Amino acid sequence: AAGVIQSPRHLIKEKRETATLKCYPIPRHDTVYWYQQGPGQDPQFLISFYEKMQSDKGSIPDRFSAQQFSDYHSELNMSSLELGDSALYFCASSLGRYQETQYFGPGTRLLVL
């Protein structure tokens, strides 16, 4: 079965640079979620989109923005990167906003130097 696709899988950036992470949900899934998992920590919810509209917002820094496009893929844009942004970024998708199961992608590992 098709899974959530994230690209790139690994990314190395310098401080103050920008980064764009992409997420392609499972086909027919209309809801996308972004999570950030710091080293040795549990994932923290950043933001979610349902039918191309932002539906929930968590602990997403103002330096980050995200959107969901007409084909339901989503992009997380990160600007003015800081060392503390180094983390594993997960995208998850579900069919419907309140469906019980969110399926996670493999994650993008971001390292800020």
Place this chain on the structure above:
Amino acid sequence: AQKITQTQPGMFVQEKEAVTLDCTYDTSDPSYGLFWYKQPSSGEMIFLIYQGSYDQQNATEGRYSLNFQKARKSANLVISASQLGDSAMYFCAMREEYSSASKIIFGSGTRLSIRP
């Protein structure tokens, strides 16, 4: 206050034994869902099992079962006949229907190591 509490930071279990990973939760929502995810060292987050707050029976998925005790607010994961490939970090998580809408809240995880 912690929404999801996993009190076992690490566990060692002999291969083929059953193992129970503890999870307690805290919510005032009448409707919520409980999840277990597995995260191997490679980093991906693998969905294992789901239990809805109104489900009458405990959820089961192959070797995984969820021991749901609603009055005690616990949702322990039971893995039967453990295998070496079960070595991973296990996260208990919750989604609240009204308070937190779509986001999932994770516990701090339990690192399970299976001994051959």
